[in-house]
Amino acid sequence: MGEVIKNRYEFVILFDVENGNPNGDPDAGNMPRIDPESGLGLVTDVCLKRKIRNYVETVKEDEQGYKIYIKENIPLNRSDREACESLGIKEQDDKKVTEALKKLKKSDKDADIKIKDYMCENFYDIRTFGAVMTTFVKASLNCGQVRGPVQLGFARSIDPVISQEITITRVAITTEKDAENKSNEMGRKSIVPYGLYRAEGYVSANLARRVTGFSEDDLELLWDAIINMFENDHSAARGKMAVRELIVFKHSKELGDCPAYKLFDAIEVKKNDGVEYPRKYQDYTITIHEDAIPDSVEMKRMI
Template sequence: MSAIANRYEFVLLFDVENGNPNGDPDAGNLPRMDPETNAGLVSDVSLKRKIRNYVELAKGGGDAHHIYVQEGAILNEKHRQAYKAVRKDDAKVEKDAKLNPKNDDEARELRQFMCDNFFDVRTFGAVMSTGINCGQVKGPVQLAFARSVESIVPNEISITRMAATNEKEKQKQQEGADEQRTENRTMGRKFIVPYGLYRAHGFISAKFAEKTGFSENDLELLFEALENMFEHDRAAARGQMATRKLIVFRHENALGNAQAHSLFDRVKIGRNVEGEFTVIDKRIDNLPPARAFSDYKVVINRDDLPSGVEIIERV
């Protein structure tokens, strides 16, 4: 299929309840936070991982929907597939630890093979110059960090393991008093956000789609993944997560009809106070903390919409 011909932006709203939406390995796996505002953060890499996982489940690794960045994958072997396809009768391709394009034409063929066969390369782009060199692709779809609408207060929860790891540990538990048994148990901890509503912005460039072949079918699959990716990403650490809204801005041409930030500003999120939209500021400090999506109201300003821009509510 031909590449998309329209520029898009979107606002993704998702929430977490009693879970850790994105742990920070540099902070003992605490939920990621902005240290100046205590707003919760979810990285673009985390969101892309969930999209990749959904596409892999939905398409089963079928033609044109293989996933390049997979857990445990050897990237150079995927690059080698491209060289095998381009240099059909070259026996050295199977053995060489390092490969580089012979000329610009071959470099284009290698990049095109990766785009044609791997959904995430075609969508997000990739740096593929790790020894077996397939070049670099800039993808049409880019995501910003998600940020919580209000500040979050992570809770640290202690957990214990009742089972023993070996016979010696079991014997100690049986011989000791109740309080000693407690000491012998394996202790652990987990961090949760009691509730947080997160907002992420996304950008889809038709001009870069022309270079990778990102099509209308790919676009629909991307939106489908954004709507359903949390349904197949359940884990004890992540609690309950769900996509709450996906608001898409569609431009009538490839270059766009309005600046992205002006469109994002049309989506306002406030507190739901007795059914009324209330701006989130110091005046609501006396309200209890939000614990559900129903504690918020989302308003989309459709007045004086720039010519050539359409607003589509997917969720």
């Protein structure tokens, strides 16, 4: 999987949505997430990580070293059991596994470490984002928390967005009884007409070296996944979504050359003059103030 990364990174993602719901809020009837005070649209870090996981799973197809731990409809204990088998525990009954793990912990004080290393080596998302593995086979062997080197914040729209509820109809009727009384059925969907969102992230070379072994190859896959995270995930509900910019800052050393906020502040996204209601990416201008970036930090626009 290549050499472990030696440089700290920060990055900024700009992505937009047109006539879609980028991230439904279960507390608000699955309408688009919006900050109630500012009116700015929100997309959670969990949502973005899901897109990255899905892309890696699609590209790698469970290739050795690139499995995904947090998957839809797959119990975590199923993946945990693979790690148990790596320690020679091949029991299928949970009770027997629990007993075997207790015996192992008494005889091998590094059992937790071996399990943790196995999970990092085999699961890309643990190696990247980390994981909380306190439910490991009914907590018989508590792997604890693996802190991943890659962290993402919430994405926030540049300008306030308006959530619209659209009434839709379908001509297919559900039951015979309903068909006697009506010719169509009504439904509703929530959309954002347009929104440009900004997310910021961090890559810690220190955590990569000390904890998960996140490598240069893993980093290249991460950039590829971010750029393409919406390309294989299109749906009518999400509308037209695309990553417009991925701007990466590479520090010259493991612990970095300057505070992250200085680099983030160097990227300015402004609505063009005369545009009242943005409806396309070209309604914005992206300016990078390179004089605010230290000479020891390399800036690269990946798209």
